[in-house]
Amino acid sequence: MNSNLKNKFNMLNLAVEINDLAGVEALLSKYPSHVNLALEDGRTPLHTAIAKNNIEMMKILLQHKASVNRDLSRRTETPSPLWLAMLQWHDHQAAELLIRWGADVNERCDTSLISGEARQNYDYDAQTTFLHVAVHRLDASLARLLMDHGADLSARNAKDRTALFDALVAGCPADLVLEMLNRGTRHELAHADNMQRTYLHSVIGAGHEELTELLLAQPEVDTTLLHYTGKTMLHFAADARSESVSTARWLLERLVPLDARDRIFQNTPLHSTLRTGKSAMAKLLIERGADVNARNGDGLRPLHLAVTGRCNLDVLELLLAKGAELQQPTPSGQTALHLACNEGREEEIKTLLLRGADPLAKDDVGRTPFQMIKRQATGAACQMIRRLAALRLAEGMQIYEQDERLIERTPYMQEHYVACKRELQRMRNFKVYNDVTLFFIFAASDERLGMLIRNEEFLASFKSRYIEHQYHIYNDYISAKFERAEKKLRRICAVESHLCEIFSDHLTYAAIENLAKFVSVQDLPGCKL
Secondary structure, X not given: XXXXXXXXXXXXXXXXXXXXXXXXXXXXXXXXXXXXXXXXXXXXXXXXXXXOOOHHHHHHHHHOOOOOOOOOOOOOOOOOHHHHHHHHOOOOHHHXXXXXXXXXXXXXXXXXXXXXXXXXXXXXXXXXOHHHHHHHOOOHHHXXXXXXXXXXXXXXXXXXXXXXXXXXXXXXXXXXXXXXXXXXXXXXXXXXXXXXXXXXXXXXXXXXXXXXXXXXXXXXXXXXXXXXXXXXXXXXXXXXXXOOHHHHHHHHHOOOOOOOOOOOOOOOHHHHHHXXXXXXXXXXXXXXXXXXXXXXXXXXXXXXXXXHOOOOHHHHHHHHHOOOOOOOOXXXXXXXXXXXXXXXOHHHHHHHHHOOOOOOOOOOOOOOHHHHOOOOOHHHXXXXXXXXXHHHHOOOOOOOHHXXXXXXXXXXXXXXXXXXXXXXXXXXXXXXXXXXXXXXXXXXXXXXXXXXXXXHHHHHHHHHHHHHOOOOOOHHHHHHHHHHHHHHHHHHHHHHHHHHHHHOOOOOHHHHHHHHHHHHHHXXXXXXX
């Protein structure tokens, strides 16, 4: 640009800069061809108006035939007017004005002109279109305007993704997505990208429940397609950003496999929900019959993940109720109790112990669960000390010397151990029915306690007397023991009744009783206090 033209550009540009509407009108009336004067970097007065988001100034320039598209015959360092408007302003007034004046709505992005700040908001590539950006911003109005002016809905960016894909992942309103489908993109729902990920995989993974429901209602969607990692749609729901029990339920209704494993980690959907802390979804999968003892590629079972993950305690309890095996170890020989102790998870430790976890089990390097507890985890340590004291005094078992030394050299542990022994001694002297002491009940097997519970006088005496003499350290253990014994007794009685109907003419009652006990043990996972 020669000095004369540069001066004229500067005059016009200055008028635009200072918002001199009358001055710009006067200059363009005298020099109409100057409206598209550009500096070497490609910047025109229209660019200046856009940078200021000066809509009135833009209207004047456009009325004087300012070019709304970039001159492709020359290399510039400035984005086209529409790209500049899209990159700088999110209220889209400037972009809308340019579109209505004929800007090319299908121009691809020149990534060399995108600033670092703009890149933080969207991952631009050389094939990005305006429609990709509009849906990423959740700007339904601008997206519709672009489509009304001919935006190509089939255009793909460098990642092979259409604007419909971005709209689903970003979480655009369902009515906009449905409109995009109805404008001729339904066939895209069957498309998988280079990682074998479909639109449904992506919207489930993004956690958009309403959009997931919308896609599942479309006949073009196939819920059986696998990601290249072997993950099913249910895996994606388990790994999603947010929890959606409805999504998991819809997928199960469409017969997505409950226990399918991915190819890399051999995780089932249940493994993934436990790892990501989706408690409600985990409970749904367990209730629907997910394998609670499935082992993944790392040798971990659902119970191992439940005691170390972020799920609620009731998920752990449900796993145990559905038959999760307490003593199954990891490849390093650690049980769920080892893992819970290592994490200092007091409530998980308590639950495992009440269900019969073995506190004397050793891992591959000879450590017991108690030895895994960190010094600051006082609550976890106290739970273990209660159980160790009960083992020694109520069941006559020898605890490991190293565990004893840990207790002896830590004051708060030693103090709690003494309190446990004192309470157990009190139980020896407390009779709940005739000569039956509370200590006898505490040490009795579930089967033996069940026989006592059959005696209504014993049960009434126990409940009335025990309420008056609370044993705070072992109260939960005693309650759990009674609950478990009563549950087993109900099961045995139900089996007895059924067997009597079948074999009453062939077997004695004693034989039926023994058979009922055997059958009940097979149905219920063995567990011991």
